[in-house]
Amino acid sequence: xxxxxxxxxxxxxxxxxxxxxxxxxxxxxxxxxxxxxxxxxxxxxxxxxxxxxxxxxxxxxxxxxxxxxxxxxxxxxxxxxxxxxxxxxxxxxxxxxxxxxxxxxxxxxxxxxxxxxxxxxxxxxxxxxxxxxxxxxxxxxxxxxxxxxxxxxxxxxxxxxxxxxxxxxxxxxxxxxxxxxxxxxxxxxxxxxxxxxxxxxxxxxxxxxxxxxxxxxxxxxxxxxxxxxxxxxxxxxxxxxxxxxxxxxxxxxxxxxxxxxxxxxxxxxxxxxxxxxxxxx
Numbered sequence: 001x002x003x004x005x006x007x008x009x010x011x012x013x014x015x016x017x018x019x020x021x022x023x024x025x026x027x028x029x030x031x032x033x034x035x036x037x038x039x040x041x042x043x044x045x046x047x048x049x050x051x052x053x054x055x056x057x058x059x060x061x062x063x064x065x066x067x068x069x070x071x072x073x074x075x076x077x078x079x080x081x082x083x084x085x086x087x088x089x090x091x092x093x094x095x096x097x098x099x100x101x102x103x104x105x106x107x108x109x110x111x112x113x114x115x116x117x118x119x120x121x122x123x124x125x126x127x128x129x130x131x132x133x134x135x136x137x138x139x140x141x142x143x144x145x146x147x148x149x150x151x152x153x154x155x156x157x158x159x160x161x162x163x164x165x166x167x168x169x170x171x172x173x174x175x176x177x178x179x180x181x182x183x184x185x186x187x188x189x190x191x192x193x194x195x196x197x198x199x200x201x202x203x204x205x206x207x208x209x210x211x212x213x214x215x216x217x218x219x220x221x222x223x224x225x226x227x228x229x230x231x232x233x234x235x236x237x238x239x240x241x242x243x244x245x246x247x248x249x250x251x252x253x254x255x256x257x258x259x260x261x262x263x264x265x266x267x268x269x270x271x272x273x274x275x276x277x278x279x280x281x
Contacts (some may be wrong), residue, residue, distance in 0.1 A: 003033070006134060010064040011084045011220060013224055017155070018221035024183050025157065031105065032067065034225050046070060081113050085129065087216050091224070095154065102153035102204040103137050109230040110149070113239050115140040120170060122148070130167040132268075134160070139173055145246055147196070147275040148173030153180055153203050155222065161186070165195050166264050169257045174246050178238075180223070193263075194256030198242045200234065 002012050003018055015032055023031075029098045033173050035047040047067040051207050066081050068074075107117060119125055121136040123150075136150045148168025152158040161177060168175035176196040190197045202225040205213050210226040217224055246253050 004047060004067060007080075009066050009068045010078050011081075011088055012067070012153075013088070014068075014084070014220050015065060017223060017260070020181065031178075033062075036067070036117075041197065042131070048109065050074065050077070050081075051080065052253065059229050084162060084220055087212070087220055090212060091205075091222065094209070096245075098203065098205050099151075099153045101206050103151040105204060105230050106149070106151045107138050107140075109238065110138075110140045110237050112230075113142070113235055115142040115147075118146065123167065125171040125173070128171050129263075130170045131164055132166055132170075134163055134167060136164055136171075136175075137169070145250060146173045147176045147243070147246070149176045149178060151178045153204050155180070159187075159223070161190075162264060165190075165193070166261065169261050174253050175257065176243070193254070193255040193260035196242050198238050206271070212229060 003015065007014075015028050019028050020176065031098070032047065033038075033044055036049060038046045040046070046069075049066045049072050050068050052064045064085060066077075066084070068077060107120070111117060117170055118139040118141050120138045121135045122139050123130050125139055134150045138149050140147045140149055140162075150173055152161070152166040158177075158179060161179075163183070165175045166176070172238065174194070174196065176198070177231075178198045179201055182190070182197070182199065187197060187199070202223045205226045207226050207228040213224045213226040216222040
């Protein structure tokens with residue numbers, strides 16, 4: 001409610017961006033829904049859904065959905081909504097190319113740290129092939145250890161990490177996820193099964209978009225940064241605080257990775273069996 005009081009009208013996912021350091025996206029979504037339904041725990045608190053004139057909200061990637069107070073002056077909100085929708089659409093349409101940009105920057109960061117890139121977009125490596133579809137972004141090697149690296153640059157929480165980790169392990173590499181953000185329970189499970197995680201918090205955009213990125217940060221609260229190389233500090237953290245763990249005890253990571261592979265394969269077999277059982281044609 002304080003955010004709406006300051007911003008006057010708030011784009012649907014803007015709540016997530018502005019509150020994600022304190023709350024998971026699912027918690028924020030739930031809170032917004034309660035406020036919209038008039039079921040907030042504090043009596044009298046309510047938000048109403050609104051949109052630009054002549055444009056209905058849709059289920060598309062960039063829906064025209066905003067929230068405001070019931071008694072807000074709608075006409076005065078139109079220019080704000082137009083600007084916010086324009087910026088959100090820009091980020092959404094750039095998401096795929098920004099993802100590749102981030103992937104290449106982190107690949108170069110590994111190279112700067114003395115790693116050799118053995119393969120990119122890998123589903124097979126060294127005579128081994130993954131048993132699931134898809135690939136990992138690249139495989140990096142240094143001082144006898146081989147890492148399978150997956151970069152996730154999205155503003156949303158990644159939903160395919162289990163598959164990416166499985167591919168990395170099946171290719172005989174130590175899995176590394178370089179990800180903007182995950183929930184703490186996911187982070188705990190990554191650590192439990194010997195997956196190295198570098199969390200970098202702000203989605204990376206090409207440096208040429210710096211001015212627009214600044215607008216997105218100021219107007220929508222988006223966790224974005226425009227850059228064309230990974231900073232020295234981030235590379236040092238990756239090497240000294242993340243990857244160094246594997247060098248201290250590689251056998252322990254191999255054991256944990258093996259446990260994960262056994263567990264996830266068993267889970268997938270159960271899902272496949274259930275799928276067959278529920279088919280009627």
